[in-house]
Amino acid sequence: MKRALISVYEKNIELFEFVSFLDKKGYRIISTGGTYQYLKKHGISNILKIENITSYSEILDGRIKTIHPYIYGGILANRSIDAHMEYLRFHKIHPIDIVLVNFYPFFDKLLKGINPSLIEFIDIGGPSMLRAAAKNFFHVTPITDKNDYLLVKREIDTYGETSLKLRKKLAGKVFNLTSAYDSAISQYFLMEENFPPYLHSSYEKKMNLRYGENPHQKAAYYVSTIHHGAMRNFHQLHGKELSFNNLRDMDIAWKVVSQFYEPACCTVKHTTPCGVALGKNVIEAFKKTYYADSISSFGGIMAFNVSITKELAKEINRIFLEVILAPSYETDVLSILKKNKKNLRIIRIKYPISDQLEYVKIDGGVLVQQVDHFFSYDYKIVTKKKFSEQEIKSLFFAQKVVKYVKSNAIVVAKGTQTLGISGGQTNRLWAARQAIERALEKKKKKLVLVSDAFFPFRDVVDEAAISGEIKAILQPGGSIRDEESVKACDEYGIAMAFTGKRYFKH
Template identity: 45%
Template sequence: MKKRALISVSDKTGVVEFARDLKDLGFEIISTGGTSKVLAENGIDVIGISEITSFPECLDGRVKTLHPNIYAGILAVRDNKEHMAQIESLNVETIDVVAINLYPFKETILKENVSFEEAIENIDIGGPSMIRASAKNWQDVAVIVDPTDYIKVIEELKAGSIKRETKLDLAIKVFEYTSAYDTLICNYLQKFRGNENAFPEKFTVTYEKVQDLRYGENGHQQASFYKEVGHFKNTLAYAKQLNGKELSFNNINDANATLDIIKEFGYDKPVAVAVKHANPCGVGIGETLIEAYTKCYEADPISIFGGIVALNREVDEQTALELSKIFLEIIIAPSFSKEAMDILTKKPNLRLLELKDLATPNANILDFKKVAGGLLVQNLDTQLYAEEDLEVVTKRKPTEEEMEQLIFAWKVVKHVKSNGIALVKNNATTGIGPGQTNRITALELAVHYAKDNAKGSVMGSDAFFPFDDCVRFAGKAGITAIIQPGGSIRDEDSIKACDELGIAMVFTKIRHFKH
């Protein structure tokens, strides 16, 4: 029986060498269009697809492989006597190796200003059908969608035959490939149609592996890091690592939290953010980067140890010298000067991540929370507040300086695990109270961290006050102004307490729970 391979690939990497090796092993090569041309130009004899189907390619190549002479040759079960008798009576030859990768739909939609028509033309029809058919009949057909698998297939053929487990692995890769391909198409069409389909009845997503991780959240858990397909150059998945050992699960999670915070501040002034266990432990704004980092560090010099720092300016020599004085897991910045690299790379384990657009806000990103047996999906919380919703509810209005600091506190507390409190003074956090089961304890913790700096600070709370206890504790600590969502049925109690104590309070009418 003749040995035949069908090769039709968009990605031509290694295909000439692969086809030549198959020819040397006695295979006939069937091919289509551009692949056929490339192989012929490299001296490899090819049987055109129309010679097999006895039907010309048509409709600008939309129809060429969709024919029984192809699918019967792929799907015939070799151990099934009836199958083999039928294809013999139909003069159909079996196809033993299928090497296909699909029209570049992902690459097409990622191009700037691509037209809808061009995207549609890059939806492959025959390719997915052929590789799915081949994967269904995996025990008889080796199907290759990834050029990196060519070498293994050839090595096993040279050794005698392709192993059964290899064929199964290749078949599994097909269904990973086609499911991701179809998901990209579906998601693209949903976005083209409009936002009303953001949460469809059948929710599918596709991500591409960035790297395997040494372990997960704890040492006994396995983990990998995947990136979302799309225009997300301002996210961690696109950061370039310049130094240090590989990232861990917790590194990535905490680094993402750091980036979320720095995006609130943009590029207007130098900003430094420090995060520990996915909570901010220090945020500072300065006229220079070193001033911003110094404020960030001094906000909580204990918690920052072993943390992650993000900065929205190129790291210069002076800032690098200060950063190098303590143990940090990661430093993220748009760039590092040569002098800064010379200083920081003296620490071989310190991870340096370069991300040009790190402070650019996120857009059109969904937020997932996995629960046992299910998935929660929501829009990412990219709002801060609506200007028209800000309302001063106390007799005393905040000063211009207090209002500036209140907005700072609001940007920070948005990213503090609930119940969360953030204290701010002089463009720096003074105390942060994260993740408590009641709000008064969160405030007590923030004041504990702030110590004497609590006096004169302003306070941000991620949700409303159900009682006036937080206001009264804030007054004792010397806090001068408060920003919070409002909306409690007992708001008047807190407003009255503020008025008694001379504290200004602003309602945002939007909450920022973070769980």
């Protein structure tokens, strides 16, 4: 008689129906304490307690239940090796053909917060039995995902047993799970170590995406098993399925508006902010943002850090956006937006930004660095002319934007509204020219300019002076030609300060 070992934390109707199927197919069921009680209570009679196999009760408050040669011998014996099978017969060990296990919920418990009992949710026996079954996949079927019950049932119904192809796939899923599980535990113990000898990786697939950066590229979205985060816990309320590019742009847009306490709006295209503004209310923030770059806003991602009102929903209906994000939506807003925007992706997002590390994949490796959460209002005036209070407010608003623009990056602003953003240029002069040109199109006066890095030459100051409207500049400083830029500002009557902090973004 074939045997199936069942030991699970999550007990549900799917489990019962699957075990009932195995029972009807003639499998002898072996089970541990809680699982045994559950199955027995629900009518599975052809069942053995694990103690009936090992002749040994569980000990140490359940820490040891299944670690025994009679269990692992039955799982690991290679049926094609006569010596293995002779050993089993001599010691009256029965082969085990199916191992179905799910783990203690370490992921879930860690997400809910660290507590003294968390260590008891580190599963030892479960992963060990599954790894043993997966190693011996030529003969044993390892199951850890309830979504695979149907596949196993179909093959047993059709062939009398599972195929080698399926067993190999299920074995791969076991090691995929145990690696993520162990990585999560490792991160828990090494939470103060940013750069351990081996890179942690514990992410679970949340969804398949429409495609990657381009339609011919397949893509999927994975979320952390142990860390909260804004992009882990958002909810899509309406619209088409999300794409790879949508998610990247959403991430940037939310990070920008999350920096501000005042009502804020940000539009992003191709991972670059194209318009950002603050307002006395959400309508003002929206109108200033849209005015900042109405052309680039077409088909963009727009985020807000406050609730979307009915008045705003009507304004949004007049323009084309791919995605909108906000922490909440007033009553009837969704019905207004859905009426004319069948494909608009409407996202509710409210969690703060929490990542401490960021990763960039390169061919054959991964770059890891701390997330740049640094922001300071410290600065040193280096010119004869000083900043006005209004200029200070505008400059630091723009600096919060320039952090999220690809280098070389320049932001030109008036008050708390961007008027010209340029990034991704291979030299700073081109970035400055583009940002200034876009700003001047709006016919605004008394503008400020912020740079993500120092000016290698005075040419950026010269370009600012040509505009006639740039009155204040904020930059990190640190160039060997800083004095040339300071001298140029003094010549033109422009105020400039150094912050000492660079905001490169590649």
